[in-house]
Amino acid sequence: MAGYVARIGIMLLIGFGAGCSENPKSPIVLGKVTIDGKAIADGLITFTPLESGMGTSSSAVIKDGQYRADDVSVGRVLVRFHAMKETGKTYLEFGKEYPETVSIIPRKYDIGEEITVPEGETIRDFELTSK
Numbered sequence: 001m002a003g004y005v006a007r008i009g010i011m012l013l014i015g016f017g018a019g020c021s022e023n024p025k026s027p028i029v030l031g032k033v034t035i036d037g038k039a040i041a042d043g044l045i046t047f048t049p050l051e052s053g054m055g056t057s058s059s060a061v062i063k064d065g066q067y068r069a070d071d072v073s074v075g076r077v078l079v080r081f082h083a084m085k086e087t088g089k090t091y092l093e094f095g096k097e098y099p100e101t102v103s104i105i106p107r108k109y110d111i112g113e114e115i116t117v118p119e120g121e122t123i124r125d126f127e128l129t130s131k
Contacts, residue, residue: 026055027117030068031125033081035104039065043083043105045126049073050114074119078112081105081128106130 029047033040043062047069049055055073062083082105089100109128 026071027074027119028068028070028121029072029117029124030066030121031123032065033062033067033126033128034065035106035128036130037127040081040083040104041065043081045069046080046082047072047077047117048080048112050076050078072117074117076114077117078114079126080112081109081126 033043033045040062041064044059045062045067046057046059048057054075055071058069058071058073060067060069062081083103084101085104087100087102090097091100092098106128113126115124
C-alpha cells in the first residue's frame with residue numbers, strides 16, 4: 001500500500017511539474033493617456049486582440065493619466081479609451097435621481113486605435129486630441 005501511495009504522489013508531482021513550464025510572462029503595456037495634453041483623471045483603457053486565437057481582451061484603470069495593463073495579448077490589438085465626466089445635470093430613472101455624464105473621449109477615437117504589442121514590457125503613451 002505504501003508503494004502505491006508513493007507512486008501516486010510521484011505521478012502527481014510529475015503532472016504538476018509539467019504544467020509549470022517557464023513560459024514568458026504575458027506582455028505588460030503601461031504609459032500615459034492625455035487629451036490635448038491634459039491627463040485623464042479617471043478612466044479605463046481596453047486592449048482587444050485583432051487576431052483569432054491570440055487571447056482575450058484585457059483592461060486597466062487610468063488614474064491621473066497613468067495606466068498599467070497586465071496580460072495583454074501579443075500582436076495586433078485594438079485599444080479603446082473610456083472616460084466620463086458629470087455635466088452638472090441630473091436625470092430621473094425609476095424614481096431615483098442620477099447625475100448625467102458624458103464621454104470626454106473625442107468621437108474620432110470611438111473606433112479605437114490599432115497597435116502591435118510585443119512580448120515583455122512596453123511603454124506606450126496615448127496623446128489624444130480633440131481637433
